[in-house]
Every structure is written in structure tokens, then in C-alpha cells.
Amino acid sequence: MAATDSSVASVGAKKASGSSLGEAWRQLRTPLVYLLPAIILMMIVTFYPIGFQIWMSFTDYGVIKSEGKQTLNRFGPSGEAPPNYRPAQFIGFENYKDILTNDPQFVAQLGGTFDFWRQLGFNLWWTFSNVGFHVALGVLIAVLLNIEGLWGRKIYRAIYILPMVLPGIVIATVWRNMFDDQYGAVNQLIALLLPGDDPVRIRWFNQLEPPIPGIPLPLSYYAMLITNIWLGWPFMTVVATGALQSIPKEMYEAASIDGATGPQQFWRITLPLLRPAMVPAAMVGIVTTFNLFHVIYFMSGGGPLGQTEIMVTQAFKLINVNQLYGVAAAFSVLIALVLIPIFLITNKISRATESYDV
Amino acid sequence: MSSPATTLNRRSRGTGSTTAGRRLKWWQQLLAQLLCLFIAATVLFPILWIVSMSIDPRNLARPTELNLIPPGASFDAYLAVLDKPTANPVTFTQLTLNSLKLAGGVSLFALLIGVSAAYAFSRFKFPGRQWMMIGVLAITVLPAVATIAPLFALLNSIRISAGALQIAFVVAAALAIAFGLMVIVPALRAGTAGVSTWAIGGVAIFFGLALIWGALNPPAGELFVLRNSLLGVGIAMISGALPFAIWNLKGYIDTIPKELEEAAIIDGASANQIFFQIVLPLAVPALAVTGFLGFMGGWTEFFLSWQFLTQPQDFTLAMALYNMTGQYAGSVPWSRFAAFSILISLPVAIVYLLLQRYIVGGLTLGGVKG
Numbered sequence: 068m069a070a071t072d073s074s075v076a077s078v079g080a081k082k083a084s085g086s087s088l089g090e091a092w093r094q095l096r097t098p099l100v101y102l103l104p105a106i107i108l109m110m111i112v113t114f115y116p117i118g119f120q121i122w123m124s125f126t127d128y129g130v131i132k133s134e135g136k137q138t139l140n141r142f143g144p145s146g147e148a149p150p151n152y153r154p155a156q157f158i159g160f161e162n163y164k165d166i167l168t169n170d171p172q173f174v175a176q177l178g179g180t181f182d183f184w185r186q187l188g189f190n191l192w193w194t195f196s197n198v199g200f201h202v203a204l205g206v207l208i209a210v211l212l213n214i215e216g217l218w219g220r221k222i223y224r225a226i227y228i229l230p231m232v233l234p235g236i237v238i239a240t241v242w243r244n245m246f247d248d249q250y251g252a253v254n255q256l257i258a259l260l261l262p263g264d265d266p267v268r269i270r271w272f273n274q275l276e277p278p279i280p281g282i283p284l285p286l287s288y289y290a291m292l293i294t295n296i297w298l299g300w301p302f303m304t305v306v307a308t309g310a311l312q313s314i315p316k317e318m319y320e321a322a323s324i325d326g327a328t329g330p331q332q333f334w335r336i337t338l339p340l341l342r343p344a345m346v347p348a349a350m351v352g353i354v355t356t357f358n359l360f361h362v363i364y365f366m367s368g369g370g371p372l373g374q375t376e377i378m379v380t381q382a383f384k385l386i387n388v389n390q391l392y393g394v395a396a397a398f399s400v401l402i403a404l405v406l407i408p409i410f411l412i413t414n415k416i417s418r419a420t421e422s423y424d425v
Numbered sequence: 426m427s428s429p430a431t432t433l434n435r436r437s438r439g440t441g442s443t444t445a446g447r448r449l450k451w452w453q454q455l456l457a458q459l460l461c462l463f464i465a466a467t468v469l470f471p472i473l474w475i476v477s478m479s480i481d482p483r484n485l486a487r488p489t490e491l492n493l494i495p496p497g498a499s500f501d502a503y504l505a506v507l508d509k510p511t512a513n514p515v516t517f518t519q520l521t522l523n524s525l526k527l528a529g530g531v532s533l534f535a536l537l538i539g540v541s542a543a544y545a546f547s548r549f550k551f552p553g554r555q556w557m558m559i560g561v562l563a564i565t566v567l568p569a570v571a572t573i574a575p576l577f578a579l580l581n582s583i584r585i586s587a588g589a590l591q592i593a594f595v596v597a598a599a600l601a602i603a604f605g606l607m608v609i610v611p612a613l614r615a616g617t618a619g620v621s622t623w624a625i626g627g628v629a630i631f632f633g634l635a636l637i638w639g640a641l642n643p644p645a646g647e648l649f650v651l652r653n654s655l656l657g658v659g660i661a662m663i664s665g666a667l668p669f670a671i672w673n674l675k676g677y678i679d680t681i682p683k684e685l686e687e688a689a690i691i692d693g694a695s696a697n698q699i700f701f702q703i704v705l706p707l708a709v710p711a712l713a714v715t716g717f718l719g720f721m722g723g724w725t726e727f728f729l730s731w732q733f734l735t736q737p738q739d740f741t742l743a744m745a746l747y748n749m750t751g752q753y754a755g756s757v758p759w760s761r762f763a764a765f766s767i768l769i770s771l772p773v774a775i776v777y778l779l780l781q782r783y784i785v786g787g788l789t790l791g792g793v794k795g
Binding site for chain 2 (some may be wrong): 091094095097098099101102104105106108109112113114115116117119120123128139140141142146208211212214215216217218219223225226227228229230231232233234235236237238240241242243244245250252256297301305309354358360361364365379380382383386387392395396399402403406407409410413414
């Protein structure tokens, strides 16, 4: 019924007539042809693996050290199953229980530093502290660059976009070496700025005691925070610049005629009008930072003692190091459960999947 | 209340304020310049550090001081890296080719399959549309690392014979070439072929030809495990790349004005004619940008290839970079690490800067819509 109103948009839909089922089919027929390749491929390579993952999370898939068996390699060199192969067994909610209750035996198996709830807490804190800096700096720098009459604006814009342009893996590895305790540029720079000739040897990634007393965050968190601030604000500046340029100048003129000062104009005009653009951008930033594998894995590797591990790096280690595929699958399901509310809120705020035809 | 005099007074004061003014006072300009220069310095510091290290001729195992241009700068480190990047028996060319195959293939097929789905989402109303779009978007939110366990397990249990691989390659080649022609031919007819048309169409056709060459030169072994091959990694990567491509392309196609299509409908054009002759040619710049973003993701993809691949001849650039840092750094001089980083980054960074305007437009699309 409603769909016939927008007959222009629905190219394939002709006149509405007949039963509602027939009507639905008529609407579906043409788009289905275009969707079919994507649907088939996604069913095979995306949704089927996700379903399989949920099944895996209830099994002991992986290397079972206690039995000297494995469920992974069904094919040996000759094509036959190797002697230590056995099919995966259903173990119910065992994997979930091990993760959520930090089962001591399970934690010992992972090297003794695993703590699910601390990881989740750190992951959330990591996300929000980063995105907070990104948005604040991004907006401020965009406003700075938007000052009329500023010299060299184009040059600055060209320079400021550089962190967005470089591959994340390169940025992470370069910053890892910059924070090296013996040869890193950061320590050398600090030595340069400090009086005296003593070499600075801050052990960015190994120092255990928190640098700020009372806040239980290791030094490596701050090193990665600096890196990720460097990495993240240009995107927010780009978004904010786009939004700033759509604010009519007359608004500021009218405001200054009414006697509004610069700060007043910033708080009352600029910020409220930036909000519609910045909120979705911040949401994108939250999801990206929550899943930011490169910076954590290549810089601290989760150290010291697993204090800066986030969920995606832990999920990778469960496979890459521990070869516990069933546990990793359960862990990934938990990641999805954390992300789904974030996604739903994002979707609600940005109204991304709603019809564009409003 | 406000006499003309005070209004004028206020206005002149307003011009001095940071947002509405036309000319800055000298101290305001100075302050802003200092701030901007400081920010530029923080942005450039790591980049200059890595550049200066890469041209350091002393080939220091580890740098001990900060020098912008080290004495007697040379490109030795670049030559050393190009010659033998890691301890593994694999050349730089081979690493680059593997990364190119993965990144190019994945982004090309994601585009090819994604563009028609994006068109359907953008231009049709049909039952279940909302749910399908949520399904696509939700996948783009999930981290790729989170599906590595099932993809590894599933691909590890598939073995492929060389013959089957040849057939698959030929089919894929046909698809790629057809896609390339689909992009180029209508644009040529309409006389709208631009740089992006030739780039996308050319890459597609070239890739198709490369696939045919691959089909003619099958791997030596009889059977191989799909997981332990570039093809397997590619399949795993497309699982995340396709939803991203669909979503990104839908955003762009939404912005293409519908007037042309409306006119074509009145002239009695079918949905197919509209897609191939109107939407596809107009969407070519969007294809280029989305394809490039997909390429950039694949170019430095790390965890899937690191987990899946065991044979040195399949290794990629990102894997070699990881070999040069952290716990594997061992004896690799940092000048080589620096040179290698720059060699990886430079091509994508240049293309990114060239496409910057379009990419930024796409990134902010979602935001502006809300």
C-alpha cells in the first residue's frame, strides 16, 4: 500500500493490484535479481561461518592438550586423518563458563594473566578515552583551521590529513619503535628537552607500576593513547570541517551584532550545529576504536602482564597462540554481544538503515 | 536600545572575533600560526623520523640520536630491503605480488558483486529491505578477527584439486573481464569515459587476464588445503569486504540524482537498462573510491594471512613488516625497517591523497544524512 506512493523510486513496481502477497512478490522480483549474487556469496562466506562459529563455541574445537588430540587437521600429508585427530565434542556452555568466571585452570592455560571483566572494562575505557580526545581535538583544530584570514590554511590541511593516509599497520609498528626504551625517538626527544645529558630510559611497554598513582593503567596505555590520538583526530577534523563550512556566516554576523563574544558564539552556534555531524562520526570512531587491533597488537601486544589486552587481540591470541578454537568462538560471540548494543544505538542515532526516500 | 553607533561599535568588535572576522590582528595571526605549526610538527614528527632513519647510511642496528638528514644520506637500506626483505626465502617482488593479488582480487570481486546489491538497496523498496540492510551493516561493525576461528576451521577442511582451481579461476576471470567491459563500453558509447572508468575497467580486465594466466599455470601439487593458500585468505577476506563495499556504494548511489532515471522510466527503459546505462556509468567514481578503500584494507591485511599461510612463497608485505618489528625484530637494522615501511605506505598514500576529495565526501556521507 504505502510502497505504491513512491512508484518513482521502485522502478520495477508497476500498478498495485491483486493480493498483498502477489504485491510483495512484484516489489521483490526486480531487486532480488540484483541482490542475488550478494545474498548467495554472503550466505556462504559470511553468515554460514557465523552460524558455524556459534556451534563451535559449544564444542572443544582446537588442540586438546590433555588428550594429546586435535580437531583441526582432518587431512594429513597423505590425505588420511592423522592419528591424533578426533572430531570436536559438544561440551555445552563450558567455554562461556570458563571465560565469564575466569576459571583458574583455564586462566593458567592462557598464561595466568587472563581476566575477562578487566579486559572488557579496559576495552571500554580505551574506547571512550580515545574517542573523547579525537572528537575534542578534531573539533578544536577544525575551528582553528576555519578561522578566516589564517595564512597557509591549505598547507596545514594537507599536512593534517597524513595520519589518515598511512596504513594502520605501518603507523602502529613505527610508533612501537618510537616508544622503544633504548633507541626510540620519544625518549630521545624527552632527553633533548630535559636539562642535563643523561639518556632517558622510560620503559614504555614494560613498566608495571602505574605512572599516575591511584589510576591502575600501565604506562603502555598512555603510549598507545598518544599514538591513537595522533591517528584518530584528523578524521574528526575532516568531518567537523565539512559541517563547519555548511554553517551560514550570517549566523555569526547576527550573533556579533547582538553582542555575542567569540566563546559565546562557539558554545551557542558552532557546537550545537556541529552535533548532527559529530555524533555519527563519534559512533563510527567508537566501533573502530573498540576493535582497534593494530595499535594494541603491534605496540604493547597486550602487555605488561595482559593489562592492555583488548577483546579482539585476545580473540586472536586464543587462536594464534593457544589454539583454542572453541574458546575463541565463544569469545567472539561475547564480542558480538558487546558490540550489538553499540551498533543498535549507532543505527538509531544515525538512522543509517532507514529509507533514504524521506 | 541600540543606537546605530553602538551597533557599529559592536560590529567592528565582532570582526576581531575568531569566527566571523575578515582580518586577524597580528597577535591573533601569530598565536594561530604557532598553534598550527605545533600541530603540524606533532603530525610530521613520526613521518620525518622514519624517513630520516631510512636514508641513514650508517645502517645502524639502532638509532641513538635524532637527525633530520643523517650525514651522508643514501638509499642503501631501500636497496637492501628490495633485495632480501626478511630471513625467509622470498623476494620483495613476490611479497608485493601476493599482497597485490589479495588486495586487488578481494576489492575487485567485492565491487563487482556489491554494486548491484547497492543499487537494489538504494533504488527499490521491497519487503525485508530494512532487515537485509541491518544484516549487511551489522557485519561491518563486527571485527574481522572475530570470525577467524570458523573461517580457519571451515577452509582448513576443504581440499581443492588443481583442476577445480583452474575452473574456478576461469569463471572468476570471465566475471572480472565482463565487469571491466560493463564499466568501459557504456561509458565509451556515451562519451563519458574518464580516468576512473579506465582505472576500474582496466584493473578488472587486467585481473581477469592474470587469472587466466594463473589457470594456465596451475600449482604443482595435486591437492592443497584451501586454508593454506592465497585463495583461501581471499575468501576469508571477502567475507568482511563485501558488506563494506555494499554499504559504501549504497551511500554513494543514494547521492546520484534520480532525475535521469525518472526520465528514462518515462521513455520506457527497463530496470536493467537503467542500471547498466545510467547508474553504473555515474557510479564509476564511487567504484574507484570504494575499490581503493577495499584495496587499502587488503594491502596491509595481517591477522588472516598470518594465521592461515605457512608457505614462504605465499607471504605478504604485512607479514614481512611484522617480522621486522617486536619480538621478531632480532637483528634487522631499523634503517631497513624504516625503508620497508615507506615502500609499503607510499603507493597507497599517494593514491589516497589523489582521491582524498572523494574519499572524505564518502566518509562524511553517513554523518550528514542523520
